[in-house]
Amino acid sequence: MRRFALLWGPQTEAGRSGLTVKAIVTAAMNIADTEGIDALSMRSVAERLGVGTMSLYTHIPGKAELIDLMLDTAYSQLYARVEEPSEQPGDWRAGLRFIAQRNWELYLAHPWMLHVTTGRPVLGPHEALKYEAELRPLDQLGLSDVEMDASLTLILIHTEGCARARTIADRTQHDSGMTDAEWWVNNAPLLDKVIDPSRFPVSARVGQSAGEEYQAASDPKHTFLFGLERILTGIAELIRSKSSS
Known part of the structure; x- marks a missing residue:
């Protein structure tokens, strides 16, 4: 072809x-x-x-x-060498954090990538090197090949989803001419007037805490980092369970 x-x-x-x-x-x-x-x-x-x-x-x-x-x-812009992710200081977690961060940065540098991916690989040489580089930190940990692929895919899908949320937030901010912090300052008092804490006790409490923390309705970067650590914890538990069985 x-x-x-x-x-x-x-x-x-x-x-x-x-x-x-x-x-x-x-x-x-x-x-x-x-x-x-x-x-x-x-x-x-x-x-x-x-x-x-x-x-x-x-x-x-x-x-x-x-x-x-x-x-x-x-x-081709992701890694200087195919060994780069697996050579990060620390254990396998450092390599996977590096992979997630580099993919996050790539999506923010080229937001159009989030709108043209189809779920099927391109099957080009740089994508092949990407796959090789990103699997290497998971090698020799006791995971099956399918578990290695699924673990990497989980990290990449999480990263892509959070990056998409970030680019949407950036576009909304650009189109509205208002930062998230400005939007929150303008809308939080209005929300307080219509939300009855006795009817929505949990969401009112959590929403207020999150809004004050983020100064926005959400923080995709925080979600990205938080979710990544939870994924790594899950992979670590899988490795532990396999080594003890």
Whole structure:
């Protein structure tokens, strides 16, 4: 398939137009980063490069293949070396924390990634290296291969969900022109007037405590870190139970 040839083949060879796959992908990522994924099209990429739209199709068949290339290129930014996660100071938990943090940072740097993932892997070279790098901290811990994959997937899904919540909050703040703290200051007194603590005793108490702590309705970064530690605790218990059985 041409898609695999594009992903795994050379991306710096120039065609007759002087274009390269790498240049097209870089321009596409710049558009998605600065204007959002909805602004991305073969035409907008061509305009960014100052060439005719049809010249892009000589290199990349269409937008779907372009997005696959963008995703795989983004994954190349995660780790300097495939050994990096497993070489973090500390035990396996340090490696998994590093993985979660790097994926969190990648999503915030490229929010468009959260809107184009399909649940199926891209199967490109950088994604393959990503998978290898992220599994290594879980190796030799007594987990089965399926348990290793499931543990990693749980961390990545948690990270993706929290990053999505963070980008939504950032977009809401941008569109409204109001920070979360400002929104909370304006709305908390109104909420106090309509919420009867005798009817909603638990939610009123918890909501007030959380709102005062976050100065917002929620804090995706706090949820990300809190949830990550709970996941690591669960993995540690699984490892312990298997070693004692």
